Amino acid sequence: MKETYRIPVGPQHPGFKEPMRIDITVDGELVVDTDIIVSFNHRGVEKATEARTYLQNLYLIERVCGICSHTHTTCYSQAVEEILGLEIPGRAKYIRCFIAELERIQSHLLWVGVAGHEIGWDTLLMYSWRDRETINDMLELISGNRVHYAMNTIGGVRRDIAPENVKDLREGLTYLEGRTEYYIHVITKEETFLNRTRGIGHLPTKTAKELCAVGPTVRASDVKMDIRRDDPYAAYPDLDFDVVTSDAGDVWGRSIVKTGEILQSIRICRQILDEIPVGEIRVRAPPKVPAGEAVSRCEAPRGELIYYVRSDGGSTPERIKIRSPTLANWMVATEMLKGVYIADVPIVVDAIDPCLSCSARVTITDHSTMKTVITSLGALGNQKQRR
DSSP, X not given: OOOOEEXXXXXXXXXXXXXXXXXXXXXXXXXXXXXXXXXXXXXXXXXXXXXXXXXXXXXXXXXXOSSSHHHXXXXXXXXXXXXXXXXXXXXXXXXXXXXXXXXXXXXXXHHHHHHHHHTTOHHHHHHHHHHHHHHHHHHHHHHSOSSOOOOEETTEESOOOOGGGHHHHHHHHHHHHHHHHHHHHHHHHOHHHHXXXXXXXXXXXXXXXXXXXXXXXXXXXXOOOOHHHHSOOTTGGGOOOOOOOOSOOSHHHHHHHHHHHHHHHHHHHHHHHHHOOOSOSBOOOOSSOOSEEEEEEEEETTXXXXXXXXXXXXXXXXXXXXXXHHHHHHHHHHHHHTTOBGGGXXXXXXXXXXXXHHHOOEEXXXXXXXXXXXXXXXXXXXXGGGO
């Protein structure tokens, strides 16, 4: 007779870097079912934006995620600029893309190190985090900051790429290109890595499409989907790059996609340094935004990021709604965990590069009717205003 057991993993667990809980049902050493609970870190960001001006919200939204902070403010700024009918300068578009690609490189390098750590190979962690310092130095050279860069503003960017810094930026890209080629060699040849990632956390193409996976997760299941190509924004219509995919559909395939994307990001950054137009870096935006609404999409390091912004004509937004890529990928994570060994749970979950602070949600239920009133990243407060 088949006998199963339910094991709670988390919310505090050394395999996860943020608070989350996975209840796994196991048959012996094999996982047969999962239930993921992610809302241990709710911060009410969406509701907090309603009490701040559009400009003040840039610095709040930048802190939705520490790894892809620039992408969040880019997506938000584009939505506000669309409502305003504001066209930002060409140079600003190129700078936004340059910072976004540096951010993608540092995010993927961080993931390579975390992947090594999760399989007990901390040497890879130390190597990748050492090389990630090069990216942080480059971001600091441009913006003055190493984590939250505060580059975006409504109407463009706040900092320019100084001509005297271009040489150092090119040298950094050359160094990172060599190191990435080394990581690709490690991922494709090192038995330690292959044994812990190949065939682990398999996600078929059909399932990835049905569950609406995004980012490197869906591209590793042989689906060529990238917002930079499919719905291009900023300077991406003018830039040439390849959408990296893999037909492996496992943790190893996701590693191949992410390291391949680093090389494509380096390629994009070089194009920007070669082709960036001269001119202003921002245009003046009015403090009040006319009544209207807009939806903006960007390709964050983890996948498709969506912002919905609605204005009632004042200086603060009436509503901001955020759909982060991690939230889109949780469903596929539950599928990827089925059939793996207990020891593989951390690396399979980390393969989607989850951000818990991005995906925390609160559900409010009216107990008199037992109906859900609202489910949101932060829409708390007077519910009558939401009906």
